[in-house]
Amino acid sequence: MSVVEIFKAAKASSSALARANSNLKNSALENFALELEGNIPKILEANALDIQNAIENGVAAGLQDRLKLDQPRISSLAKAVRLIIALPDPIGQSVDGMTLPNGLKLQQVRVPFGVVGVIYEARPNVTVDISALALKSGNAVLLRGGSAAQNTNRVLVELIQAGLAKAGLPASAVQTIDPYGREGSVEMMQARGYVDVLIPRGSAQLIRTVVTESKVPVIETGDGVVHMFVDETADLEKTVPMVLNAKVQRPSVCNALETLLVHQDIASVALPKIAKALEASGVTIHGCEETLKLVTGVPATETDWETEYYSLDLSVKVVADLDEALSHISKYSTHHTESIITENQSNAERFLQEVDSAVVMVNASTRFTDGGEFGFGAEVGISTQKLHARGPMGLRELTSTKWLVRGNGQVRD
Amino acid sequence: MSVVEIFKAAKASSSALARANSNLKNSALENFALELEGNIPKILEANALDIQNAIENGVAAGLQDRLKLDQPRISSLAKAVRLIIALPDPIGQSVDGMTLPNGLKLQQVRVPFGVVGVIYEARPNVTVDISALALKSGNAVLLRGGSAAQNTNRVLVELIQAGLAKAGLPASAVQTIDPYGREGSVEMMQARGYVDVLIPRGSAQLIRTVVTESKVPVIETGDGVVHMFVDETADLEKTVPMVLNAKVQRPSVCNALETLLVHQDIASVALPKIAKALEASGVTIHGCEETLKLVTGVPATETDWETEYYSLDLSVKVVADLDEALSHISKYSTHHTESIITENQSNAERFLQEVDSAVVMVNASTRFTDGGEFGFGAEVGISTQKLHARGPMGLRELTSTKWLVRGNGQVRD
Numbered sequence: 136m137s138v139v140e141i142f143k144a145a146k147a148s149s150s151a152l153a154r155a156n157s158n159l160k161n162s163a164l165e166n167f168a169l170e171l172e173g174n175i176p177k178i179l180e181a182n183a184l185d186i187q188n189a190i191e192n193g194v195a196a197g198l199q200d201r202l203k204l205d206q207p208r209i210s211s212l213a214k215a216v217r218l219i220i221a222l223p224d225p226i227g228q229s230v231d232g233m234t235l236p237n238g239l240k241l242q243q244v245r246v247p248f249g250v251v252g253v254i255y256e257a258r259p260n261v262t263v264d265i266s267a268l269a270l271k272s273g274n275a276v277l278l279r280g281g282s283a284a285q286n287t288n289r290v291l292v293e294l295i296q297a298g299l300a301k302a303g304l305p306a307s308a309v310q311t312i313d314p315y316g317r318e319g320s321v322e323m324m325q326a327r328g329y330v331d332v333l334i335p336r337g338s339a340q341l342i343r344t345v346v347t348e349s350k351v352p353v354i355e356t357g358d359g360v361v362h363m364f365v366d367e368t369a370d371l372e373k374t375v376p377m378v379l380n381a382k383v384q385r386p387s388v389c390n391a392l393e394t395l396l397v398h399q400d401i402a403s404v405a406l407p408k409i410a411k412a413l414e415a416s417g418v419t420i421h422g423c424e425e426t427l428k429l430v431t432g433v434p435a436t437e438t439d440w441e442t443e444y445y446s447l448d449l450s451v452k453v454v455a456d457l458d459e460a461l462s463h464i465s466k467y468s469t470h471h472t473e474s475i476i477t478e479n480q481s482n483a484e485r486f487l488q489e490v491d492s493a494v495v496m497v498n499a500s501t502r503f504t505d506g507g508e509f510g511f512g513a514e515v516g517i518s519t520q521k522l523h524a525r526g527p528m529g530l531r532e533l534t535s536t537k538w539l540v541r542g543n544g545q546v547r548d
Numbered sequence: 549m550s551v552v553e554i555f556k557a558a559k560a561s562s563s564a565l566a567r568a569n570s571n572l573k574n575s576a577l578e579n580f581a582l583e584l585e586g587n588i589p590k591i592l593e594a595n596a597l598d599i600q601n602a603i604e605n606g607v608a609a610g611l612q613d614r615l616k617l618d619q620p621r622i623s624s625l626a627k628a629v630r631l632i633i634a635l636p637d638p639i640g641q642s643v644d645g646m647t648l649p650n651g652l653k654l655q656q657v658r659v660p661f662g663v664v665g666v667i668y669e670a671r672p673n674v675t676v677d678i679s680a681l682a683l684k685s686g687n688a689v690l691l692r693g694g695s696a697a698q699n700t701n702r703v704l705v706e707l708i709q710a711g712l713a714k715a716g717l718p719a720s721a722v723q724t725i726d727p728y729g730r731e732g733s734v735e736m737m738q739a740r741g742y743v744d745v746l747i748p749r750g751s752a753q754l755i756r757t758v759v760t761e762s763k764v765p766v767i768e769t770g771d772g773v774v775h776m777f778v779d780e781t782a783d784l785e786k787t788v789p790m791v792l793n794a795k796v797q798r799p800s801v802c803n804a805l806e807t808l809l810v811h812q813d814i815a816s817v818a819l820p821k822i823a824k825a826l827e828a829s830g831v832t833i834h835g836c837e838e839t840l841k842l843v844t845g846v847p848a849t850e851t852d853w854e855t856e857y858y859s860l861d862l863s864v865k866v867v868a869d870l871d872e873a874l875s876h877i878s879k880y881s882t883h884h885t886e887s888i889i890t891e892n893q894s895n896a897e898r899f900l901q902e903v904d905s906a907v908v909m910v911n912a913s914t915r916f917t918d919g920g921e922f923g924f925g926a927e928v929g930i931s932t933q934k935l936h937a938r939g940p941m942g943l944r945e946l947t948s949t950k951w952l953v954r955g956n957g958q959v960r961d
Contacts, residue, residue: 150878150902150904153904154901154902233923235916235921235922235923239912239916241922243939246904248934248935249904249934331934331935332934332935346763347763350759350760352765352766352768352933352934352935353765354935355765370957372957373956373957376957376959377957377958377959379959380959380960381959384959384960465563474953483954487952487954488567489563489567491563491566491659491662491950492950493950493951494950494951494953495950495951495952495953496952496953496954496955497953497954497955498954498955498956498957498958499652499953499954499955499957499958500958500959500960502959502960503648503652503953503955503958503960504951508648508960509648509654509951510646510648520765521661521662521744521745521765521948522661522744522745522765522767522935522936522948523935523936525948525949525950525951526656526949526950526951535934535935535938536938536939537904537905537906537907537908537938537939538906538907538908538917538922538938538939539900539908539909540887540907540908540909540910540912540916541896541900541909541910541911541912542909542910542911542912542916543786543911544783544785544786544789544790544911544912545790545911545912545913545916546789546790546792546793546794546797546913546915547793547797547913547915547916547921
């Protein structure tokens with residue numbers, strides 16, 4: 136089968152998915168959860184192959200860990216599917232509606248995209264999350280996972296297909312194009328007419344490639360050079376735990392803190408306390424000149440301000456005021472998440488209004504920018520573009536709309 | 549000034565626009581309407597230059613007419629601006645919101661895109677409509693109109709800029725890149741970081757070029773191979789006026805009818821009546837074999853089914869039933885607008901559900917797919933893609949959203 140035949144099969148299956156009611160889609164998902172629970176040895180066997188290859192190819196331990204499945208992790212996958220079953224079905228929901236003076240009744244309703252393509256890294260849980268979200272929102276899905284997970288993904292896709300078939304839905308609603316390698320990804324980026332939207336999820340470089348090369352519409356996910364600004368009136372009792380949580384709870388993810396900005400009038404009190412907590416967790420501070428007068432660290436270079444470390448490193452800058460904080464953020468932010476720590480209401484509201492990011496926070500850890508935390512069950516990714524979806528993407532973000540117009544013979548004057 | 553400096557000026561002005569309240573934006577728009585009304589000789593002088601060039605270059609009479617302004621048309625432009633002033637401001641509207649169990653308050657609000665780029669044909673009214681819609685929705689705009697209208701557009705943009713400046717808003721919120729020619733358009737398609745969204749509006753070829761070449765997010769507008777299906781139970785009293793209206797009221801626009809499908813069991817009664825009305829309006833029928841047994845016309849070729857005529861031509865096909873109609877539409881539609889004429893409620897609902905187009909109608913002329921008719925005041929274009937906007941695009945479709953998160957020190961477990 137050529138990769139174009141895969142695309143055609145996806146397109147052909149998408150109308151059955153679009154018509155499937157919630158019960159049918161939920162029954163396919165429940166079948167899938169049962170298949171996961173009933174095929175643990177098979178999944179572990181395929182995963183062991185991937186892990187062995189990863190070891191032989193010298194893949195970093197952190198990436199190996201993201202790739203690895205075990206019995207509890209497989210149970211978590213089944214649990215994630217059941218969380219998505221429990222969510223309301225967005226398809227058919229009314230978004231807008233009106234009756235025109237001539238009697239025409241207009242209704243704007245949610246419909247599936249059709250075929251969603253996803254290009255992502257070697258993480259089997261993403262295969263499960265995205266397939267489940269796509270099916271629940273009535274979409275067919277084409278998956279291109281990282282090659283390092285291809286044995287695991289092949290088995291997971293077989294199990295989803297079994298779940299679909301048992302519910303009477305076309306198995307080709309979920310397919311992997313992993314066997315077609317890089318060439319398959321390139322063809323998917325060109326597949327206008329087959330793929331309605333393409334979502335890259337992974338490294339900044341992967342995303343940039345897809346965004347610039349793709350001829351089908353793309354939702355850009357992201358890259359987070361995430362900022363917190365400790366304002367003059369920040370409550371330090373709250374500040375230290377928030378900064379610590381944002382930086383160290385899970386430094387390898389996009390909503391982790393990368394740059395801390397501190398108002399000059401609070402820096403001499405705040406920075407030593409913050410640095411003490413960070414150092415105890417093994418964080419290296421890359422500080423501006425003012426910062427390094429107050430705490431220990433290495434000098435920050437221009438590159439630091441634009442770096443997403445994904446590690447226990449934090450760039451820190453002392454700023455004159457809110458204006459300088461806003462202007463630094465405007466220059467270096469990747470428009471993912473920024474948070475202000477302040478007890479000054481008008482500064483808080485100004486920050487909320489003027490920071491041009493997907494999620495803007497007051498007095499909260501940036502780690503909350505997450506589909507699960509937002510109550511979306513799981514997430515397809517976090518959109519950092521402004522078109523279609525912005526911020527964590529769940530079921531609703533995998534839908535389009537159409538206008539239904541009901542008349543009784545109206546013609547235009 | 550280089551074209552990149554124009555982009556930078558647009559970006560710089562966009563934050564002032566985003567912060568401007570409704571009164572300020574409306575006052576800039578009212579100033580613009582007054583400038584239009586107060587500078588009629590200046591506009592007509594520039595327009596006369598464009599018309600003269602068009603005549604010298606042998607531009608078709610229809611295109612010359614779309615280019616031409618006169619006193620009543622300038623009054624209509626000012627009126628269109630005032631219609632947009634009267635619309636509610638979408639910026640700041642709440643789209644969604646919830647309070648998480650940990651007390652975090654989430655609010656999703658509408659925000660402007662930032663900088664909107666538009667590439668369109670030589671139609672001065674589009675310059676006015678799009679600038680007014682963009683400003684009202686808090687966006688800066690970069691305009692690239694057809695070269696044939698460049699003198700008129702230059703003056704119109706000067707008048708908008710005067711309106712902005714008098715309201716204390718940056719004049720660079722509306723700029724034309726016409727002087728940079730094709731090279732300017734190409735640079736705008738590459739202007740990631742400056743242009744948030746690019747909207748091509750015009751010929752199918754223009755749109756295809758922008759969609760495939762652009763590295764900034766695009767909203768595809770469209771191309772309408774628009775279908776009507778006359779079902780077995782159609783009420784012929786209503787059918788004939790609807791088909792006639794859809795085809796002949798304004799054949800040069802995208803929502804005009806291009807292909808008529810007729811159920812075989814009503815064809816021998818319906819087609820002669822429909823053909824009689826169409827012929828009286830000068831329509832040429834391109835018919836399938838069955839059609840030409842019943843009415844006069846030329847034989848339809850495969851090309852006819854995929855052609856947007858923009859003229860008094862109509863392809864007509866007799867189909868066995870609703871299934872064949874749906875499958876023809878699925879094969880040839882450009883996903884713009886399709887309408888079923890039927891008195892059978894379950895066929896109507898099936899058509900509404902299964903046709904995958906921006907607007908799907910029952911018993912209505914396809915000419916209603918229009919921002920003005922939908923109550924949007926004017927339209928930026930009609931989106932035929934599924935990402936972000938689908939169907940007529942007004943103010944709301946020129947906005948993005950952002951999440952505001954208000955906490956009191958929450959950290960993630």
